Amino acid sequence: MLARLAGRSAQDVMTYMTIPSTISGGPSIFQVRIGSGEVLSAGDEADFLVAFHQHSYEDHIHFLREGGVLLYDSDNVQPDPNKKQFVHVGVPITGLTIEALGGSAKDKGKNIFVLGLLARIFHLDTDKFKKLISERFSGKSGDVANTALMAFQAGFAYPVGNVLSRLYRFEPGMESATEKAQVTMDGNQALAYGLIAAGVRHGAGYPITPWSSVMEILRSELPKYGGLFVQAEDELGAVSLALGFSYGGHLAVTGSAGPGISLKSEAIGWASMAEIPLIVVNVQRGGPSTGLPTNVEQSDLYQAIFGGHGDSPRAVLAAATVEDCFYVALEAARIARKFSTPVIILSDSSLATRIEAFDEPDLKTLMQDPKADLAPRAQGFRPYALEHITSHAPPGTPMRDGKYPVVTGLEHDEMGHPTGSPKLHAAMTAKRRRKLQLLAEEIPVPQVHGDPEGEALLVGWGSTFGPIHEAVTRARERGESLSALHLRHLHPLPNGLNDIFDRFKRVIVIEMNDEGLYGYGQLATILRARYCNPKIRSLTKTDGLTFRVREILEGVLK
Amino acid sequence: MNAVAVVEEREKLTKKALTADHPTWCPGCGDFAVLAAFYKVLEKRQLPHESIVTLAGIGCSSRFPYFVNTHGAHFIHGRAVPLASGVSLSRPDLHVFLFGGDGDGFSIGGNHLEHGARKNIRLTYVIMDNFVYGLTKKQTSPTSPIGYRSKTDPTGAIDQPVNPIKKLVAAGATFVARTHATQINHMMQMIERAMDHDGFSVVEVLSECVEFFPGAFDAGNPRKGGTFTVIDERKWDNSPEDEARHDVTDEMAAYRLASVPFPGLFGVFFEVDRPTKNALEGKWIAEAQAKFGGASDLEILQKTFDRLK
Numbered sequence: 001m002l003a004r005l006a007g008r009s010a011q012d013v014m015t016y017m018t019i020p021s022t023i024s025g026g027p028s029i030f031q032v033r034i035g036s037g038e039v040l041s042a043g044d045e046a047d048f049l050v051a052f053h054q055h056s057y058e059d060h061i062h063f064l065r066e067g068g069v070l071l072y073d074s075d076n077v078q079p080d081p082n083k084k085q086f087v088h089v090g091v092p093i094t095g096l097t098i099e100a101l102g103g104s105a106k107d108k109g110k111n112i113f114v115l116g117l118l119a120r121i122f123h124l125d126t127d128k129f130k131k132l133i134s135e136r137f138s139g140k141s142g143d144v145a146n147t148a149l150m151a152f153q154a155g156f157a158y159p160v161g162n163v164l165s166r167l168y169r170f171e172p173g174m175e176s177a178t179e180k181a182q183v184t185m186d187g188n189q190a191l192a193y194g195l196i197a198a199g200v201r202h203g204a205g206y207p208i209t210p211w212s213s214v215m216e217i218l219r220s221e222l223p224k225y226g227g228l229f230v231q232a233e234d235e236l237g238a239v240s241l242a243l244g245f246s247y248g249g250h251l252a253v254t255g256s257a258g259p260g261i262s263l264k265s266e267a268i269g270w271a272s273m274a275e276i277p278l279i280v281v282n283v284q285r286g287g288p289s290t291g292l293p294t295n296v297e298q299s300d301l302y303q304a305i306f307g308g309h310g311d312s313p314r315a316v317l318a319a320a321t322v323e324d325c326f327y328v329a330l331e332a333a334r335i336a337r338k339f340s341t342p343v344i345i346l347s348d349s350s351l352a353t354r355i356e357a358f359d360e361p362d363l364k365t366l367m368q369d370p371k372a373d374l375a376p377r378a379q380g381f382r383p384y385a386l387e388h389i390t391s392h393a394p395p396g397t398p399m400r401d402g403k404y405p406v407v408t409g410l411e412h413d414e415m416g417h418p419t420g421s422p423k424l425h426a427a428m429t430a431k432r433r434r435k436l437q438l439l440a441e442e443i444p445v446p447q448v449h450g451d452p453e454g455e456a457l458l459v460g461w462g463s464t465f466g467p468i469h470e471a472v473t474r475a476r477e478r479g480e481s482l483s484a485l486h487l488r489h490l491h492p493l494p495n496g497l498n499d500i501f502d503r504f505k506r507v508i509v510i511e512m513n514d515e516g517l518y519g520y521g522q523l524a525t526i527l528r529a530r531y532c533n534p535k536i537r538s539l540t541k542t543d544g545l546t547f548r549v550r551e552i553l554e555g556v557l558k
Numbered sequence: 559m560n561a562v563a564v565v566e567e568r569e570k571l572t573k574k575a576l577t578a579d580h581p582t583w584c585p586g587c588g589d590f591a592v593l594a595a596f597y598k599v600l601e602k603r604q605l606p607h608e609s610i611v612t613l614a615g616i617g618c619s620s621r622f623p624y625f626v627n628t629h630g631a632h633f634i635h636g637r638a639v640p641l642a643s644g645v646s647l648s649r650p651d652l653h654v655f656l657f658g659g660d661g662d663g664f665s666i667g668g669n670h671l672e673h674g675a676r677k678n679i680r681l682t683y684v685i686m687d688n689f690v691y692g693l694t695k696k697q698t699s700p701t702s703p704i705g706y707r708s709k710t711d712p713t714g715a716i717d718q719p720v721n722p723i724k725k726l727v728a729a730g731a732t733f734v735a736r737t738h739a740t741q742i743n744h745m746m747q748m749i750e751r752a753m754d755h756d757g758f759s760v761v762e763v764l765s766e767c768v769e770f771f772p773g774a775f776d777a778g779n780p781r782k783g784g785t786f787t788v789i790d791e792r793k794w795d796n797s798p799e800d801e802a803r804h805d806v807t808d809e810m811a812a813y814r815l816a817s818v819p820f821p822g823l824f825g826v827f828f829e830v831d832r833p834t835k836n837a838l839e840g841k842w843i844a845e846a847q848a849k850f851g852g853a854s855d856l857e858i859l860q861k862t863f864d865r866l867k
Contacts, residue, residue, distance in 0.1 A: 183866040196859055202648050204640075221862070223846035225855050228647060228839055232640060233673035240637040240670075244644015247631055248652075252644070270634050360863060367856045395611040395629035395645065395652050402575060404607070406623045406630040417579060418624065 100154035109151035116155020187351030194329025199368030201227030204241035235263035249372025249394030255281030272312035295544030320465035323358035440492035450483030453503035588739035588765030619686035622657035636666030723816035733759035778821035789825030
């Protein structure tokens with residue numbers, strides 16, 4: 001709610017949520033970073049820590065910067081009195097909440113009470129807050145909304161005093177000329193709504209963290225648009241159902257996290273061979289195997305690009321921010337349709353659960369028409385013509401010459417008949433590969449952030465966008481020559497990267513995966529293989545946490 | 559002014575129009591007869607040519623789509639049921655036929671078969687059961703009888719085979735029939751009844767592999783000295799003899815009939831009406847859309863975004 005308030009106040013916001021993978025719950029952390037102007041990462045250190053329980057105090061006090069404020073529930077938390085570098089503010093949150101609400105609510109509402117406290121401390125817009133609370137609980141009975149408002153009022157009324165050692169004041173967001181409205185959501189929501197805008201009306205999936213909420217949203221939303229999302233019996237069934245939808249003429253989506261993508265990989269190979277369009281979302285988590293199901297990692301890049309059997313081209317994109325999750329879905333659908341190919345979208349658990357506010361997309365210009373093309377096909381239709389990109393005739397399409405196509409995972413001739421011809425296998429393999437080469441030509445060359453030449457270029461992909469850009473901005477303020485390049489299209493790579501690399505003394509690829517046997521992370525290895533450029537170095541980490549700006553600067557400038 | 563409906567004169571759907579590549583099966587393979595029966599059913603029923611879809615996974619019998627000139631897809635091993643489910647659920651205008659063998663359906667695809675049946679997805683699945691892996695040249699299949707000598711069980715198969723009828727009834731298939739590739743008329747009847755059934759309909763066809771399990775189904779073929787015993791279904795004519803006939807809606811009776819030792823019985827074991835997933839999802843979609851009173855996709859998504867502001 002704090003995030004949504006900031007979004008509505010034209011303040012930039014970024015959150016980071018950590019939920020343990022235990023069913024019974026356990027400590028959840030929710031970070032919110034708010035700023036006037038652009039907020040790029042969730043921040044390295046906290047200015048303000050709210051602790052409801054002793055264990056959360058003990059686990060997280062080290063995140064608080066020196067001089068930071070600890071707001072704690074004095075009914076449950078005993079802070080270490082020797083830690084004099086912090087400002088300690090004890091409020092009997094539990095007691096006061098019970099007192100304020102009385103009755104059966106017990107201490108439910110503590111978090112809303114704290115929101116009231118925070119609103120007071122940070123001079124936040126209480127009217128907007130109250131409206132948000134009413135909206136948030138509008139589905140429930142009036143009592144619940146009233147109780148929540150009472151908790152908020154009680155918190156707001158508590159005489160907490162001026163506890164801030166620094167003055168925080170959020171400038172009302174620049175009321176920009178365009179006055180673009182902001183929408184606030186997490187990465188999985190942005191992805192799901194991006195798919196809907198892209199005209200994707202069908203899909204299938206199987207539950208797995210952190211992908212599940214994408215399928216939950218699509219399952220509820222798609223019927224409104226006349227579409228359907230099916231929960232399948234397993235990952236293999238999910239990708240096969242999705243391919244059934246796509247074969248039927250409706251570009252479909254399936255998704256998972258790394259382990260589930262492994263299960264889908266045979267069918268993705270079929271999509272490459274049969275040239276059926278398909279969107280596959282991988283919300284990455286720490287691996288391999290069950291790995292770190294609720295932590296972040298970017299270790300599925302190889303899987304996305306090379307995870308198939310045989311020469312099985314597929315396009316691979318990665319979302320940079322929550323906002324980009326929306327737009328990357330549109331780009332994936334565009335590529336899948338135009339090139340009749342599987343497209344893999346890489347997101348990760350930090351984007352999936354992070355809430356950001358961003359400019360409302362212009363849906364009028366973005367919405368895609370999902371209609372299947374069942375117009376009769378003329379005489380001489382060849383499903384796999386060698387000289388142009390495959391465009392299928394879905395079932396239901398009348399074929400004027402009476403010859404009906406079979407799409408197939410066997411190597412085939414132009415009509416789809418199986419063939420063992422060595423010449424045809426070579427020609428068809430090249431045809432499938434050429435699609436991605438054509439795609440590479442139309443991808444825009446990414447813009448360098450910072451000077452177009454200099455000492456070092458930081459190359460990133462996926463959710464490291466924020467911390468890398470913030471690191472560059474900070475370093476440049478200190479006079480360091482640092483620039484950044486972010487790759488959204490990972491396979492095929494855009495043309496022109498080598499020219500960019502040539503203008504820097506060092507190129508450092510920053511990614512959340514292992515440095516591998518030879519000292520380079522996954523993208524770094526691919527870039528070195530592609531450009532044979534020894535300048536390309538690697539900065540990696542595998543602690544299951546997002547990059548801190550400080551880690552990047554220390555790693556790069558050492 | 560009279561509106562004149564422009565009706566395109568449809569060409570009659572003949573065997574010639576339905577014939578595609580020459581089958582790659584071995585001479586004498588039981589699957590030829592299944593293909594012939596399918597042509598005949600399609601000729602008889604005269605469905606719109608473009609609305610017929612023929613799908614398959616992997617195996618000898620799964621080559622079927624290449625031999626039928628209709629829209630078709632040759633998918634991967636074991637996953638044809640979910641592929642066909644995707645086609646069926648999103649395209650109510652199509653007639654979805656699925657073909658495969660015992661390995662594809664009962665072994666690698668066993669889980670999908672169960673869930674397709676449970677969800678009662680509207681499609682017709684013809685399983686050509688030859689009790690052996692033929693395409694990979696004689697390995698034990700999930701329906702190979704105990705004692706069958708294969709390359710993977712040189713001293714004879716030891717694992718309890720799947721009973722396809724029991725498996726299908728237990729999983730929730732709403733039409734389950736069994737026939738024999740040498741009995742063309744019976745096979746046609748079963749395929750026709752399956753395609754008329756609104757739900758997940760399966761026909762198991764005993765289809766001999768002349769190469770790796772010759773004579774496997776002679777016991778069910780009168781011309782080879784066997785007996786082809788057809789299930790006597792209840793006619794509901796109040797006659798005293800009707801009492802003894804098989805009630806196809808009786809699940810327990812279906813299990814009893816499915817327990818008759820090889821070559822067993824042929825005909826419809828089980829047939830019930832239960833809402834299909836197609837119908838249930840369709841109802842849900844209609845209700846979801848009704849709430850928006852004909853709003854465009856753009857308007858619906860815009861509304862959602864307005865709530866996220």
